[in-house]
Amino acid sequence: MTAVAAGSRTHIWIRLCAVSDLEVERGRAALIGSTQIALFLLRDGALHAVSNLDPYSGANVISRGIVGTRADAPTIxxxxxxxxxxxxxxxxxxxxxxxxxxxxxxxxxxxxxxLCIRWEE
Structure with a gap:
């Protein structure tokens, strides 16, 4: 972990997993405190971390979604x-x-x- 002060907030980098723990275009869920995070490894090697909470249903299911694209945007x-x-x-x-x-x-x-994410404290 590396801490960096930014204004009144501190950002730290947190290791979540090895990149090899991820499957291409298959989501994985991680937990930091009570926050669920959906992790994705794309075919081009890009990594993404988004909330696992679906804002429309209220269920923690985004990591189980279908990876795709819209124009040049990677999607879930x-x-x-x-x-x-x-x-x-x-x-x-x-x-x-x-x-x-x-x-x-x-x-x-x-x-x-x-794979590390920047986390605000």
């Missing part, structure tokens, strides 16, 4: 109501007539063989 479709989210921004690309919602996104870093 929730297994509950099939809402599609951009993995880079967390924005819902298809709210299906509901109020716009989004997934929280964490910055990800590959440190050697480890």
């Amino acid at each position: 479709a929730s297994p509950m109501y099939k809402h599609v989210f951009d993995l880079r921004t967390g924005i819902c690309l298809d709210p299906q007539g509901k109020e716009p919602a989004h997934l929280r996104v964490w910055p990800v870093a590959r440190r050697g063989e480890d």
Whole structure:
């Protein structure tokens, strides 16, 4: 872990798993405190970390969603109501007539063989 002060908040980098623990285009869930995080490894080697909580259903299921793309955006479709989210921004690309919602996104870093996320304290 590395701590960096930014204003009144401290950011730390937390190791979540080895990159080799992930399967390409298959989500994995991680837990930090009471926060569930969905982790994704894409075919091009890109890593993404988003909230595992589906904002439309309230269920922690995003890690079980279907990975895809919309134009150049890597996406995850929730297994509950099939809402599609951009993995880079967390924005819902298809709210299906509901109020716009989004997934929280964490910055990800590959440190050697480890996947780390930046966490605010």
